[in-house]
Amino acid sequence: xxxxxxxxxxxxxxxVTDRCNLRCTYCMPEKGMCFLKKEEVxxxxxxxxxxxxxxxxxxxxxxxTGGEPLVRRDTVALIAKIKEIKGIEKVTMTTNGIQLIRHAxxxxxxxxxxxxxxxxxxxxxxxxxITRVGELTRVLDGLKAALKVGLPxxxxxxxxRGELTDQEILEIAGLAQNEALHVRxxxxxxxxxxxxxxxxxxxxxxxxxxxxYGRLNPFEQRLGNGxxxxxxxxxxxxxxxxxxxxxxxxxAACDRIRITxxxxxxxxxxxxxxxxxxxxxxxxNKELLLTQIFSAIQQKPEKHHFFExxxxxxxxxxxxx
Numbered sequence: 001x002x003x004x005x006x007x008x009x010x011x012x013x014x015x016v017t018d019r020c021n022l023r024c025t026y027c028m029p030e031k032g033m034c035f036l037k038k039e040e041v042x043x044x045x046x047x048x049x050x051x052x053x054x055x056x057x058x059x060x061x062x063x064x065t066g067g068e069p070l071v072r073r074d075t076v077a078l079i080a081k082i083k084e085i086k087g088i089e090k091v092t093m094t095t096n097g098i099q100l101i102r103h104a105x106x107x108x109x110x111x112x113x114x115x116x117x118x119x120x121x122x123x124x125x126x127x128x129x130i131t132r133v134g135e136l137t138r139v140l141d142g143l144k145a146a147l148k149v150g151l152p153x154x155x156x157x158x159x160x161r162g163e164l165t166d167q168e169i170l171e172i173a174g175l176a177q178n179e180a181l182h183v184r185x186x187x188x189x190x191x192x193x194x195x196x197x198x199x200x201x202x203x204x205x206x207x208x209x210x211x212x213y214g215r216l217n218p219f220e221q222r223l224g225n226g227x228x229x230x231x232x233x234x235x236x237x238x239x240x241x242x243x244x245x246x247x248x249x250x251x252a253a254c255d256r257i258r259i260t261x262x263x264x265x266x267x268x269x270x271x272x273x274x275x276x277x278x279x280x281x282x283x284x285n286k287e288l289l290l291t292q293i294f295s296a297i298q299q300k301p302e303k304h305h306f307f308e309x310x311x312x313x314x315x316x317x318x319x320x321x
Contacts, residue, residue: 009257011256012062025132029315044078049289059087063092083111096139122172155184160188187201229241263281
């Protein structure tokens, strides 16, 4: 599938739940969240129908997101079934890692092709402050389990909050020194509770890392689905990546669509325009489904407008992070 700007769309980010076992300060409020009802969330059958139809139209890569995907009981089984869909070449997942130690082997057995783990700090007290309820040791134990069972292409995602200290940046980047994993710093997006929050720029992070670990050399090979720019460091097993949608806009290379947990198709993270695929999926009406998808993709904007418009007013967990 190609959009009106001749970009090939072959990647879908699919949220399987809007629920999460953490309450990160930049993502959702501590109390008062209104979650989707069970019947509103896409069922396994609806997801498989959707992805089979998308694969027939050229979608090759699927990222399972949330909320936290592992709070949904059938996520691992769902991944195994998605891997069986003809045309789907890669299935990856984001997680906060809290339940990862329980599922690492099963995810490996299901054929997961890559895993992104959110780690915003290596300070247990700061981690609890950011997540409100989380225990860092559970995440790190989950990471160890993922490495031990041999899950491929593990990446650590760190939101470049304004509070992120130079020492924290170095400690997190250092994870890629001794382990075969990659560390990415993600620009804080002005979405939901992230609006108005201070963030650190790619240039600031770059300078801090380079001053301590040596020259960051561009790494031209692609290491996953996303738009991260990667760099190598001397004596590091993994790479250091930056995802900076605001400071280093990569919309010209955007190859993705997003599906929220209730089946709403989004063609841009920032924009609130979209269409509900849920009725077509419930009815397994493939003709209606593809008509809606093709129409939406032709409306995909050339680039985000974070600096000009309000955009989507939902929290990130409701959009699919």
